[in-house]
Amino acid sequence: MIITxxxxxxxxxxxxxxxxxxxxxxxxxxLDSERFFLEYNETEDKTFVWKNRGETDPPATYKSLSxxxxxLAKRDEQVLTYFLDGSRHVYKVDDMAYPQSGxxxxxxxxxxxxxxxxxxxxxxxxxxxxxxxxxxILSIPSIADPIGKGGFFExxxxxxxxxxxxxxxxxxxxxxxxxxxxDVKSDERKFEDRGxxxxxxxxxxxEKAMVKKLVRDGKLNQDNxxxxxxxxxxxxxxxxxxxxxxxxxxxxxxxWVIGLSKSFNxxxxxxxxxxxxxxxxxxxxxxxxxxxYFGSEKEPxxxxxxxxxxxxxNRTRTPFDGILKVEKIxxxxxxLKNGMETETVDRLSALIINERNPTSYGSDLRWANHxxxxxxxxxxxxxxxxSTESFLHLF
Numbered sequence: 278m279i280i281t282x283x284x285x286x287x288x289x290x291x292x293x294x295x296x297x298x299x300x301x302x303x304x305x306x307x308l309d310s311e312r313f314f315l316e317y318n319e320t321e322d323k324t325f326v327w328k329n330r331g332e333t334d335p336p337a338t339y340k341s342l343s344x345x346x347x348x349l350a351k352r353d354e355q356v357l358t359y360f361l362d363g364s365r366h367v368y369k370v371d372d373m374a375y376p377q378s379g380x381x382x383x384x385x386x387x388x389x390x391x392x393x394x395x396x397x398x399x400x401x402x403x404x405x406x407x408x409x410x411x412x413x414i415l416s417i418p419s420i421a422d423p424i425g426k427g428g429f430f431e432x433x434x435x436x437x438x439x440x441x442x443x444x445x446x447x448x449x450x451x452x453x454x455x456x457x458x459x460d461v462k463s464d465e466r467k468f469e470d471r472g473x474x475x476x477x478x479x480x481x482x483x484e485k486a487m488v489k490k491l492v493r494d495g496k497l498n499q500d501n502x503x504x505x506x507x508x509x510x511x512x513x514x515x516x517x518x519x520x521x522x523x524x525x526x527x528x529x530x531x532x533w534v535i536g537l538s539k540s541f542n543x544x545x546x547x548x549x550x551x552x553x554x555x556x557x558x559x560x561x562x563x564x565x566x567x568x569x570y571f572g573s574e575k576e577p578x579x580x581x582x583x584x585x586x587x588x589x590x591n592r593t594r595t596p597f598d599g600i601l602k603v604e605k606i607x608x609x610x611x612x613l614k615n616g617m618e619t620e621t622v623d624r625l626s627a628l629i630i631n632e633r634n635p636t637s638y639g640s641d642l643r644w645a646n647h648x649x650x651x652x653x654x655x656x657x658x659x660x661x662x663x664s665t666e667s668f669l670h671l672f
Contacts, residue, residue: 289373292373292415293373298374300373303369308388308469324345331570334619335616336567341563341564345624346628350524356501357502359496359501359502360653362506363393363543364480366390366668368389368390369387370389372387380401385420386419387416388473390413390473391662393411411450414456431455438452443556449663451559457478458475459475485511488531502534504610504648505534506539509536511578528578531606532608534605535603538646562586563587565626568616568619581617583622584603585603586599587629603648633649
């Protein structure tokens with residue numbers, strides 16, 4: 278007689294047992310796309326509005342930063358100290374049938390993602406690891422809980438972490454996090470896209486937690502900024518919206534944080550109330566745009582947003598290559614009223630320009646939009662991933 282335990286089962290076998298469901302051992306494949314493209318059609322939140330004035334002394338047009346960048350380079354000034362990157366690889370790993378009333382069943386996909394979030398710190402021109410987290414996050418349909426009571430998914434993650442399959446990679450720092458259910462109703466997106474979005478949201482929460490820890494440890498200040506790879510336009514949690522203290526803490530955490538986006542929607546750049554992507558496309562080398570105020574009456578957060586050109590457009594594929602979108606959450610009351618200090622905007626922009634070399638020619642289609650410390654951080658985080666074959670073998 279053979280006794281089967283959770284420790285000897287594949288992950289899909291454990292899910293099948295816990296969900297009282299049937300696994301179809303479906304074809305497993307990646308849901309990621311390696312293409313790099315401009316987000317011309319990204320969804321624009323109509324509750325947010327752009328205002329021309331987002332800084333204390335806005336320039337009438339583009340502003341050159343060449344002289345300031347050279348001056349800061351001579352001083353060897355390094356205010357950009359920490360660099361954060363979050364990354365995920367997402368896969369469809371199964372189709373599973375869940376029992377319904379009347380001897381019926383419904384089939385939904387099981388989505389699994391490798392999520393890595395890391396911060397690298399620069400000390401005396403040397404990059405070193407500050408913190409790293411690696412997690413496997415499952416996104417399963419919201420009906421998967423057979424009981425419908427709280428604590429089911431938390432208990433499931435414990436069983437998954439005790440499995441024999443995970444033991445093979447546990448020493449590398451990998452673990453299962455609490456699964457995140459995706460909604461099976463009231464959503465026009467494909468189930469795979471819903472699951473991927475849930476894993477993306479979970480990754481963002483890990484990023485926010487890392488920023489919070491840096492602030493709690495007193496490591497961020499006016500001489501030590503954190504640069505995040507990507508947008509800072511986070512959604513506030515219900516707690517952040519309902520509790521003033523929680524909201525103020527969230528906002529204060531980003532006082533010394535800027536976000537750099539390598540891809541963005543140029544159609545969402547507004548000039549004098551109208552969309553003007555040409556304002557970005559015609560941005561001269563080593564110049565920045567005026568800072569725009571980006572805020573909403575429904576969302577209590579407000580952002581300063583501007584664009585900086587790192588590369589000559591005559592040497593890139595598109596007019597938007599070589600341009601970074603820079604974002605900063607407005608924290609202080611004077612910032613919310615008058616915008617960022619123009620002197621601070623100029624200094625940060627010049628420092629970003631000085632980070633453009635050396636480049637990663639040939640190894641990344643986004644080379645023109647990289648600053649090198651972010652590129653190194655991104656490469657380090659991705660180097661920690663399991664191979665696709667090893668990851669899918671867990672299931």
